[in-house]
Amino acid sequence: MNGKRTLSLISASLAIGGLSLFMQTAQAQMGLPDAVKVPDGNKVMMETVGVGEITYECRDKVDAAGQTEWFFVGPKAVLNDRKGKAVGDYFGPPATWQARDGSKVTGTQVAVSPASKGDIPYQLVKANPADGTGAMQGVSYIQRTATKGGVAPASVCTAANKGEKQVVKYQADYIFWSAK
Template structure:
């Protein structure tokens, strides 16, 4: 009987180890070590959600303020899906005002704290201080949002002049949005 109990225990341990071996490794937690200091989240916070924003930014050709006859592309607003690293849609990002909304109904807005240059042709990295969340859920108690790993999204390279005033252009972009809460 002793041998049967030992065999059963060894078998149970082997099954448990086998199950663990088939589990995917834990997802790496975002590290801000390589980011410029301006867009780093202060100590005392932890990552609670990592998303990949995939979408578009709208720009409009408008007259420059206080510069007669000069025109420029002006940021109108973003529209993007917020996806998990595996591609599942978790929510959306839109504005103005800049709003991050979870599929669970919670959402936050925020105020830009800092920006830092990104790769050429990409919108800047950004640090945003979150306002209190609207609705319970994933966005509850979020304190900061970082926009990192940006790709694309800069104003159009086509002419913006009196003839094209009022014209809107949509530019594709992608960025990781990292959500932080106080520890």
């Protein structure tokens, strides 16, 4: 092959790769409420499915004397890749995503948006710098989508059962983003 043709093939390949990345990023955002969309300038870095549980505790309502509510205590889930292989864990508080290589990231919630009835809301989190080197390095945002279950228990929370804990099963996609 001559140099010009090789350069043209490389340029075409890079253009297709860029289009593929654009399509992947656009597809990850399709159908999501605007509030939980990742800002432009980021790309999908890793996709996982979190399968686990959320613990709730019956406690006094903050700023509402004499009233009780189910309070979110924290999550515990295994993060699987799209083939079902465990690649990390999600736990808290604080909300922490940890890869099997030991690297981990925490973050600050930016937005939530309602999901289907009975499912925890979609969520967008701005990531803090990663702790440790590995898979979590460079994460800029974490998006929680495709949620199933996880809402507070339907059972009564009263002064009589204050302190009681209940564990609720849930599943959600956690999409990790990095700056382009």
